[in-house]
Amino acid sequence: MRETFIATTTELLAEDPRTALVLADISAAAFEPARRRHPDRVLNVGIREQLMAGVGGGLALTGLRPYLHSYAPFLVDRAYEQLKLDLGHQDAGAVLVSIGASYDASAEGYTHQSPGDVALLDTLEGWTVHVPGHADEVPELLRAAARHDERVYVRLSEQQNRSAYPGTDLKVIKQGPRGAAVVLAVGPVLDAVLDTGLDVTVAYTNTPRPLDVNRLRELVHDEIVVVEPYLAGTSSAAVTAALSRVPHRALHLGVSAAEYRSYGTPADHAAWHGLDAAGLRRSLSEFLGRD
Amino acid sequence: MTVTAARPDLLSRITADAKHSPSAWSTFDVLWVLYDRVLRVSPATVEAPDRDRFLMSKGHGPAAYYAVLAAKGFIPQKWLDDVAGAASRLGHHPDRVLIPGVEVGTGSLGHGLGLAVGTALGLRAQGYLQARTFVLLGDAELDEGSNHEAIAYAAAAGVDVTAIVIDNQSSTHGWPGGIATRFHGWRAAHVNGRDHEALEAALNRRDRGPYVVVAAVEKKGS
Numbered sequence: 001m002r003e004t005f006i007a008t009t010t011e012l013l014a015e016d017p018r019t020a021l022v023l024a025d026i027s028a029a030a031f032e033p034a035r036r037r038h039p040d041r042v043l044n045v046g047i048r049e050q051l052m053a054g055v056g057g058g059l060a061l062t063g064l065r066p067y068l069h070s071y072a073p074f075l076v077d078r079a080y081e082q083l084k085l086d087l088g089h090q091d092a093g094a095v096l097v098s099i100g101a102s103y104d105a106s107a108e109g110y111t112h113q114s115p116g117d118v119a120l121l122d123t124l125e126g127w128t129v130h131v132p133g134h135a136d137e138v139p140e141l142l143r144a145a146a147r148h149d150e151r152v153y154v155r156l157s158e159q160q161n162r163s164a165y166p167g168t169d170l171k172v173i174k175q176g177p178r179g180a181a182v183v184l185a186v187g188p189v190l191d192a193v194l195d196t197g198l199d200v201t202v203a204y205t206n207t208p209r210p211l212d213v214n215r216l217r218e219l220v221h222d223e224i225v226v227v228e229p230y231l232a233g234t235s236s237a238a239v240t241a242a243l244s245r246v247p248h249r250a251l252h253l254g255v256s257a258a259e260y261r262s263y264g265t266p267a268d269h270a271a272w273h274g275l276d277a278a279g280l281r282r283s284l285s286e287f288l289g290r291d
Numbered sequence: 292m293t294v295t296a297a298r299p300d301l302l303s304r305i306t307a308d309a310k311h312s313p314s315a316w317s318t319f320d321v322l323w324v325l326y327d328r329v330l331r332v333s334p335a336t337v338e339a340p341d342r343d344r345f346l347m348s349k350g351h352g353p354a355a356y357y358a359v360l361a362a363k364g365f366i367p368q369k370w371l372d373d374v375a376g377a378a379s380r381l382g383h384h385p386d387r388v389l390i391p392g393v394e395v396g397t398g399s400l401g402h403g404l405g406l407a408v409g410t411a412l413g414l415r416a417q418g419y420l421q422a423r424t425f426v427l428l429g430d431a432e433l434d435e436g437s438n439h440e441a442i443a444y445a446a447a448a449g450v451d452v453t454a455i456v457i458d459n460q461s462s463t464h465g466w467p468g469g470i471a472t473r474f475h476g477w478r479a480a481h482v483n484g485r486d487h488e489a490l491e492a493a494l495n496r497r498d499r500g501p502y503v504v505v506a507a508v509e510k511k512g513s
Contacts, residue, residue, distance in 0.1 A: 020416065022409075040416035043448070048440035051405045058409020061394070063340060064416060066409075081399065082437075086406055089396050091388050 001156040002027070002099050004135040008142045009067055009097075010034045013041060016146055020064045024052045026099070027069060049074045053082030053094075060092035065146055071105070072098035072114035072155065080120055088124050093149040095142070101157035101188075102230050102255045103269035115255040118208065119234045121153055129209035130154045131187030131229065136164035137206050157229065159188040159266055165204055170212035172219065176201035181223035181288055184216070186235070189227045192270070195277035198284055200225075208235055213242035220248055225284060227275070228254040251287040253280065317459045317484070317508045318427065319355035324490040325425065326363050334364045337392045341419040344410050346395045348403020349429040349457070350384035357381050365392035401435025404428060404454060408441050411452040425494070427455045430470060431462040439473070445501040446476025453494070454503045457484060461511040470505050477501040484508040 006027065012019045013034050020041040023031060028044045035042035041064070045051045049070060056066040068075060075098045076083065087094055098117065105112035121127045128150060130141045138156065145152040165171060173190065176182075176199050184203045185193040193202055203219060205212060208228070216224075220243055226235050232254030239250060255273050262272070270276045274283055331343040347356055354374070361368045366380075373379045380389040384398030395406050407426035414422045432438070433456065445452055454477075456470050466472075471479035477500075480493040484506030493504045 020413070040412070043412060045440070045444045046447070048444060050437040051408070051440035051444055054402060054405020054437070054441065055409035055412065058406040058411070059413040059416075060409075061406070062410055062413030062417065062419075064413050082402070082405070085396075085399055085402055089386075090406070 001132060001135045001138050001158070001160065004138045005069075005097055005099075005142065005154075005156055006030045008139045012067075012142065012146050013038050016065070017041075018063070018065045019146055020059050020066045022052050022056050022059070022066055022068045024049050024070050024074065026071060026074070049079045050082050053079040054086045056094040057082070057086030057090055057092050060087070060094055060149065061090060065093075065095070065149065067095045067097060067142075067145075069097045069099075071100040071112055072117045073100065073112060076117040076120055076153075077114055083121075084124055087151055088126065093151045095145045095152045095154065097142070097154045097156060099156050099158075101155060101159070103266050104158045106266050106269050107263045109263065110259050110261070115231045115257070117153075117155065118228075118230045122209070122234065122237075124151075126151050127209060128152045128207070130168070130207050132156065132206045133161040133185075133187040133190050133204070134164035135160060137166055140166060141168070141206070155187070155230075157188050159229070159270075161188055161190045165190075165206070168205070168207035168212075170203055170205040170215040170219075172201060173204045174200075174202040179221065181225060181284075182219050183225045183227060183284065184239075186226070186228045189229045189275060192275060192277045192280055193227055196281040196284060197277075198281065198288075200284070200288075209238070211235065211238045211242060213238075216242050217246065220246060222247075223249050223251075223288065225251045225253065225287065227280065228252070229275070231255055231257060249287075251283065253283055316355065317429075317457050317511070318349070318352070319358075320485050320487060320508075321427065321455055321457065321490060321506050322355055322359045324487050325494065326359050328487075328491045329494045330425070331421075331423075332392070334392065337365065340417070341414075341422045343422055344394050344407070344414070344424045346397075346403045346407045346410065346424070346426040347385060347393070348395075348397055348407070348426050349400065349432050350397030351400075351429070353381075353383070353385050356385060360390070360392055366390060400429075400432040401437040404438050404441040404445075407452050407454070408445050408450050411450050412448075415451065423453065423497075424451065425453045425455060427457065429461060430456055430458040430466065433466065433470065433473060434462055434464075442474055442477070442501075446474075449500045451499055452501050454501070455494070456503060456505050458505055458507045459509065459511040471503060474501070474503040477503045480504045482506050 411424040
């Protein structure tokens with residue numbers, strides 16, 4: 001996904017003179033050809049994430065469309081007040097593109113992991129959040145964001161599904177039996193949900209904000225399970241609001257707030273958080289009362 | 292309107308108090324000189340893409356800012372009578388969405404300089420080479436580390452931005468060796484923050500690259 005982001009953003013910089021890119025050293029080498037071609041619009045501020053957000057706000061106020069990029073914990077967690085004030089409070093927008101997700105950097109440890117990024121943005125007004133599940137979903141998300149001035153977060157990950165599902169709508173990937181529970185997978189957790197092999201309706205979205213509430217209401221008649229690749233329960237308020245007139249039972253699965261203090265691989269972390277197929281099968285079976 | 296006319300009328304109209312708060316007073320002369328003699332912006336050009344930008348980073352004590360904006364016709368003078376009222380567009384910190392002519396909403400310290408660096412770079416990228424970007428900070432505001440990210444980068448990248456630091460010695464631990472030494476790689480000027488001719492001369496200087504004007508006023512609380 002990172003390579004796709006670099007290629008697409010490099011194209012956007014060449015095609016649209018409104019596009020600007022602000023880096024804080026991360027991925028700077030990969031963007032060096034673009035920087036040489038557009039030195040006024042490709043800016044590397046060094047290891048200064050507060051400034052990256054402030055510069056993004058300033059660029060937006062002059063009419064440019066800034067893309068900001070770093071590891072999720074530095075882009076969002078560290079610069080949270082700059083996102084709140086230098087963008088939102090100024091009524092300005094930017095496109096934030098993160099890498100690292102919840103535990104891509106499993107070996108680097110908790111300092112390089114951001115399970116809480118989407119929850120943090122949920123405290124702020126007007127953020128569209130994309131969590132692509134495949135590299136081929138990324139270009140159209142980045143290109144669509146170039147055409148307006150709103151606030152957009154694109155959460156890239158090294159984890160991805162076997163197939164891409166372009167578009168930002170909520171779609172049914174596998175139809176279960178009549179009256180089956182709906183399991184909504186967000187982004188790269190889709191394959192693990194499918195691999196549980198359970199007789200459920202599996203739905204997918206790469207755009208949890210704004211949540212496609214109309215489609216969700218059409219689908220859910222009784223049981224809804226949300227599986228997210230970031231903090232468990234991040235979408236619970238949005239789902240509850242969407243289904244306020246639908247009697248339903250809900251289960252929200254995702255990354256635990258517990259810090260495991262273990263390294264290993266992203267797959268190890270998925271297992272520890274119960275987000276691999278076996279863990280999901282256990283949680284789903286218990287919730288649905290089936291063995 | 293002259294400064295002597297604007298100052299007592301409009302400031303006291305906001306504060307309804309003969310003893311105006313020090314933070315409102317400390318910026319008054321700099322703001323007046325900027326809007327009266329330096330900035331290429333008027334109520335008619337607040338949306339012009341090539342206007343000069345002034346960013347009030349130190350959003351505290353904005354009475355003087357509001358008084359100058361009213362005196363120059365950016366906002367109606369009657370707005371000054373109800374600051375922070377339920378229906379007022381003027382709060383204890385300025386909001387760009389609510390106030391014509393205000394470039395950034397501030398209040399939390401340490402945000403204006405980064406926004407100003409981005410603004411200056413955005414103007415340069417679009418070829419508005421005549422447009423200048425000014426940002427006003429307080430000496431205590433420099434305590435915030437975010438400023439030092441912006442200071443170092445502006446010097447390294449040669450950003451055309453003018454920072455004005457109002458020095459009323461309000462930083463708790465002070466700046467031994469002087470404020471300008473914290474702006475490594477910037478051109479610097481020191482002026483009396485009450486001397487309009489000196490302020491005008493310093494603020495109208497145009498060279499490329501980052502520039503800091505330290506405007507000293509009386510110590511806070513004195």
